[in-house]
Amino acid sequence: MSEAMTTDLYEVTMAMSYLREAMSGPATFSLFVRDLPPDRGFLVAAGLESSLDFLSGFRVGPKDVDAFASALHRPAGDLEALLGMEFAGEVRAVPEGRIVLAGEPLVEVTAPLPQAQMVETYILNQVSHQTAIASKAARCVLAAAGRSVVDFSLRRTHGPYAGFQAARLGAMVGFAGTSNVAAATAEGMPAVGTMAHSYVEAFETEEAAFRAFGRCHPGPLTFLVDTYDTEAGVRTAARVLHDLDRGPGSAIRLDSGDLGALAVRARAILDAAGLPDVRIVASGGLDEFGVDALVRADAPIDIYAVGTRVGVSADAPFLDSAYKMVEYDGRPVMKLSSAKVTAPGPKQVFRRPAFDDVIGLRGEPPPEKGIPLLETVMRNGQRTRRRPTLAESATRFAGDLAGLPAAARRIRAPQAPRAATSAQLGALTERVRRRIGAQSASAPGPESS
Incomplete structure (x- = not known):
């Protein structure tokens, strides 16, 4: 069995259904942290490099299919469509060592829908765990x-x-x-x-x-x-x-x-x-x-x-992280569940002085003094650049830390900066919200069946 097995079962069941329904259009998933843990004024992006290693080698082999079939109590032939699946998509991400805020995408994956779904669990595991640990360690350096x-x-x-x-x-x-x-x-x-x-x-x-x-x-x-x-x-x-x-x-x-x-x-x-x-x-x-x-x-x-x-990041051992689909086959999508609303569309984060960040759409022009944070790090399933050295990531972190507001650097009762939403992203969010509302209103009720 390969690392493709390191996944939640529902990723497999969804991928099987997508393939059966011929739903293999490009899907974009966005990984972000909804809210910072208590006593955190910032996060340090980490876990990207091990995620890219995983994606580079991702392939569903015969032993993986047999194991999936056993877990589902189904014949291996029922899962034959998964055999040979490889990750052939694009990844845009915030490089390791950069300081990030709540709501900002750390990673965006664009790939055929079954592929983008199958890799969710592993990427969430790596980015969530390592970002939590890096952020805790960074606060120790500040305290010292x-x-x-x-x-x-x-x-x-x-x-x-x-x-x-x-x-x-x-x-x-x-x-x-x-x-x-x-x-x-x-x-x-x-x-x-x-x-x-x-x-x-x-x-x-x-x-x-x-x-x-x-x-x-x-x-x-x-x-x-x-x-x-x-x-x-x-x-x-x-x-x-x-x-x-x-x-x-x-x-x-x-x-x-x-x-x-x-x-x-x-x-x-x-x-x-x-x-x-x-x-x-x-x-x-x-x-x-x-x-x-x-x-x-x-x-x-x-x-x-x-x-x-x-x-183990004892006081905040986990992050409220999510990996949510924001676009499928050119159609922006969003989640409207209470307290878990997501914004639609592939995104970009623009860093402005004093961490006055703006979350916008991928293709929109940057605001004044805004520097894009997400970079294309994988295309067609292959890295687009060499792996950065630890020293390079450390230099990136030190540069961001120097510009972080003093209130966010505090060990006790820090005040985290909040990223704003661009006008274009806000307008798209409202259009998609209205579209979903109209679709729900026009759906036939029980009395019409």
Whole structure:
């Protein structure tokens, strides 16, 4: 079975029906986030590259058809129309690393209707998850206010692939490193790490553990100092670092307790020992809220290691995202369900200064000072450009972040900018709404059957 199997069953049942009814005209689906989660002033677009990888290799093979048939309790021959389906469409998207707002399309897929339908689940999964994680990580970088942030999330992310994505996305928004060796190797990121409490406990004394670690590792050392008594651990670490002449570049790590108060006392001990260059790393349940509190308290912490809460975006683990058809075979369509209305037609987002964005139609001219965000990244099922490097995506993010209003950057009670709707999109929306209303009014009722 291939990745084509990574889909919801109703995508298969709809695609089968479309093919039976000869409905293979071009359809455009728009992926967007309806509303931002609480305590979010912006989102960071992510997940596009893995989606394009999926689309490039999408093909329904014989084993996929057999599995679909088994799930539907039908003969494989009933699903023969799906055999050999490949994605041959176009994708327009906001590049990874760009900051986006609620309601703005992140991805638009245009392809024969059965194809565009079959790929919905996978693309929604990738873009929703990765955008949530990237946005959470970006807020940690903001909270750290210039101090280093590193990723320690792998052991508690929802699977190793999610951990890989968390490490990559952290680097994209400014993290200084990751504990994830696979991600560091694959993406060219610095690998970082210290020691566990179990390492210290394995030796007769804390000092014996530190000295053994120092004998094994010639580079800068980081000692975990809170296995027993934290202040005593800092003094022991200072003595060992001094004896081994390993001060510059080395660090101690605080992983529990009142991190702010402990950092103050640890800094005093290290300075008194003549080790002003030894840095302090803080970890243990931190995310942007904890980091922000410590920075505001002027805690002498040099590096923040964030893990579980960031790797799963604990306070906002999902996005209110949607993948909705906006045009079929040249006919604009929209959804009118209560609280879930969608706007019709393929779109473009125009970025203006101070994130005074405008959502318009794909073909309309940009407003004054408006820069289009969606780019054509796939045509005829093939990428139209090379995969951007992590550094390029990071540069894109940094540029957008610099222009984001201060109110949207706040860690607590941020105010997100709201995108406006262009006059052309507003007019099309009203025409389609009237057309649907007229069709509903003219539909025969039960008494006429």
